[in-house]
Amino acid sequence: MAKMDKKKKRLFIRGAILLVLAAAIVFALTSKKETKVLAVGDKAPNFELQDMNGKKVKLSDYEGQGVFLNFWGTWCPPCKKEMPYIEKHFKEFTNKGVQVLSVNIAESEFKVNTFIDQYGLTFPVLIDKNKSVSRNSYNVVPLPTTMLIDKNGVIKQIVTREMSEAEIVSLMESIQPE
Amino acid sequence: MSKIKCQCGHENPFGTVLCEKCGRPLTDEAKKSEMVDMRYEGSARRSQTYKKSVIDKIWNFFSSVKIGVSIIIAVLTTSAIGTIFPQKFYVPVSGNDPSEYLEYYERLYGTVGKLYYQLGFYDMYNSWWFKILIGMLGTSIIIASLDRVIPLYKSLTKQRTKRHPSFMKRQRIYGESDVSDSDESLKNAEKALKDLHYKVKVEDGAILAEKNRFGRWGPYVNHTGLIIFLLGVLMRGIPGFYVDETMWIREGETREIPGAPGYLLENVDFSVETYSQGEADEVFGEALEKNGAIVSEFKSDVKLYKEKEGSLPGSSDVEFMKEYPIIVNKPLKFDGYSIFQMDYKTGELKTMTFSLMNKKTEQSVGEFTVDLNEPAKEYDLGNGTSIELMEYFADYDGIVDGQPSSKSPIPNNPAFIFNMKTPEHPDGEKSFVAIRQTLEVEPNDYEAKFLSAETRDASGLTIRKDKTLYILLLGGIVFMIGVIQGSYWQHRRIWIQKGSGSEMIIAGHTNKNWYTLKKDLDKVKEVATLPAYTDKQDKEAVIDTTEGETK
Structure with a gap:
């Protein structure tokens, strides 16, 4: 009808x-008008930074591997504490497909180099000169901040405090590709 | 059940008061009344449907003018409350600690301030309930308008020239009497009305003269403007449409611009200029004497860079765009963004110059300058003398865990460990140098003596982008057109028709300004023999009270 x-x-x-x-x-x-904050489950934004030898390093270079992405500063006490543990375990995990990338936020080469010498760091250290990665892409506020990125480039966990040795090991294991 | 059939044969929707076609009163109330309510032409509001589903119920809720007015009052009241104390945005509390905000409001405004914070008024315009209230206002405007404008449009286009006498009788302006030659009267009236720029329709011994129907759409045009405005505000939430950010950038620094991904800004130089006593004329000279220095210009010389197409954040692959001096009210503009000079800080340490002194002879063997933000490893003074920078602490904070440490990367309190290599001491003498402090492990022959320091400034800039501005402007213009349309054009109608025998009846209606309608009628009566009319409300003082529709 x-x-x-x-x-x-x-x-x-x-x-x-x-x-x-x-x-x-x-x-x-x-x-929200505020800047977007990354969350667990987001795709980690790609970036390109130079390491201490001037070599360009991209996040996407490590596709298929887990990435332990650590943001730090030479002046930050908890960063100093966790660095030796990261150094201690990183080699073993490199063979298991987990890469450590540490990003210093806009400090001088002198400071970063002294720090590397002092702690005998051998993993890649990148300097974010313009804060484009740490501030705009990743919106890192406290130091240290560590992002655990799995083999698909997805953020699995965000740690915004100092990590103990045991934590570091278990976090690296968590992003180990099978 | 849902249709009402009029005696003239026309089927009206449920809820109709006056037949859409002939104007016969359909409800008992209308039949009894002296004068009919002509609001919305006596048509059925769309919401007055017979059977109601949930959707109809929600629809009817928002269609109600009472609800609409209640929402407006609620928005006005809450908006006013939001202006009593400063909003969160203007509160000088760093970070996002709720307890600090609570403390701030309590300290300044006492218990009322505490309550103000606890009720959430301190960040009202961003609160979910305020947004919902605005959303409900928009919904009410749209639904209430739709429900009224469509039936009104329909009944105005459907109206017949010849109305039923019962409709005519119930108009505010009405008159009936016998005339000698009704055909002649009609003909003259038609001409007179046309001369008055009425649109005249003639049909079967009846005239409908109409003017300015256009004015009836004013309120709806006005509401459309409001909706466009609200839509513009809503679009600010879409990424890329609205940016309002701040950034601090020191001289010499290059930083990615917050809110403008892919763009970098370098602060080349910041300067403050003041009016000088000499160049000021008499009037200003006096003011300068009174107040001391008055700033004439805050300026940031900047360079804008853009990351190359397809390059990643952090990449050094950038291209230079332009150089620009930003001064107050002359922002740097690019790609829809404007960067404004807003604030500045001076006096941050940039470099420190030392002199290497032989303690015994008190002779300087050379000077060197340390760039505190990019220190070098080695400073060669010539003649086999050099300074090795072993450690640098930008913001020295004493010994922590057995090591000298810095509490931030900002050179607020620089300290150094120098290794001074001289021909006498090729392996170097170590010295810890901080401001007003020198420590040596063993007494040294040489010392690095502080000579001078340079400082640098930082610019506080604001980054703005607003693509919705023109939408808001359009909304405002449409809003005003609606107001004007509804205020300055009155919809006037005059009905003249033959009754039984030699009788003639006239009736008139307007949505406002009845005085002019009567003046028009009087002019027509000068030319054509028509019955005398009466204004049932007859007080020129009470003109507009019957029309709620036009607000």
Whole structure:
């Protein structure tokens, strides 16, 4: 019957309009103007930084491997404490497909080199000169911050404090590709 | 059940007060009344449907003017409350610690301030309930308008020239009497109305003269403007449409611009200039004497770089875009972004110059300058003399865990460990040098003596981008068009028709400004013989009270 059709049509139009308006409200509630903070489950943004020998290192170079991405500063006491443990275990995990990348935030080469010598670091150390990676892409606030990235480039865990030796080992294991 | 059939044969939707076609009153209430309510032409509001589903119920809720007005009052009240104390954004609390905010409001505004914080008014305009309230306002505007404008449009296009006498009788302006020659009167009236720029329709001994129907759409145009405005605000949430960020950048630094991914800014130089006593004229000279230095210009000389297409964050693969001096109100503009000069800091240490002194002779054997942000490993002074920088602490904080340490990377309190290599001591003498402090393991023959320091400034910049600005402007313009349309054009209608025998009836209606409608009628009456009319409300003082529709 024509009358039923009209009623259905009306219901449909009203439903559609209400749905659009509800969607607009939901959008207003969820959209944030603040800078986006990375979360577990996000794809780790790719970047390109130079290591201490001037070699360009990209995150995407390590596709298929787990990446232990550590942001640090020479002046940060917990960074100093965890560095030796990272150094101690990184070689063993390199063979298991887990790579350590440590990103210093905009300090001088002198400071970073002295630090590397002092702690005898052998894993790649990159300097984020313009803070483009640490501030804009990764939005790192506290130091140290460590991102555990799995072989698919997905962030598995974000640690924003000092890690113990045991933690470091278990975190590296967690991103080990099978 | 859902249709009402009028005597004229027209089927009206449920809820109709006056037949859409002939104007006969359909409800008992309308039949009894002296004068009909002409709001929305007596048409059924769309919400007044017979059977109701959940969707219809929600729809009817938002369609109600009472609900709409309640929402407006709620928005106005809460918005006003939000202005009583400063909002979170303006509170000088660093970080995001809630307890510090609570402390701030309590300290400054006492118990009321505490309550203000606890009720969430301190960040009101970002709160979920305020956003929902605005969303409900938008929903109410859209649904209430749709529900009224469509039936109004339909009944205005469907209206017949010849109305039923019962409709005519219930108009505010009405008159009936016998005239000598009704055909002649009609003809004259038609001409007179046309001269007054009315649109005249003639049909079967009846005239409908209409003017400015356009004015009836004013409120709906106005609402459309509001909706466009709200849409613009909503679009600020879409990434890339709206940016409002701040950045601090020291002289010599290059930083990626927050909110503008792929762009880098280098601060070449920041300077503050003041008006000098000499060049100022008399008036300003006096002011300068009174107030001391007055700033004439804050300026950041910057260079803008862009990461090359396809390059990654952090890549040094950038291309130079332009050089620009940013001064107040003259922002650097690129790709929709504007960078404004907002703030500055001076006096951060940049370099320190030392002189290497022979303690015995008190003779300098050379000077060297340490760049505190990019120190070198070795400073060669010639003649077999050099300084090796062994350690550098930018913000020296004493000995922590048996080691000298720095509490930040900012050179607030620089300290150094120098190894001074001289011909007498080719392996070097070690010395710890901090501000006003020199420590030696064993007494040295040489010392690095502080000579001078250079400082650098930092610029506080604001990055803005707003693609919604033109949408907001459009919304504002449409809003104003609606207001003007509804305020300055009045929809006037005059019905003249033959009754039984030699009788003629006239009726008139307008949505506002009845005085002019009557003046028009009087002009027509000068030319055509028409019945005298009466204004049932007859007080020129009470003109607009019947029309709620136009606000």
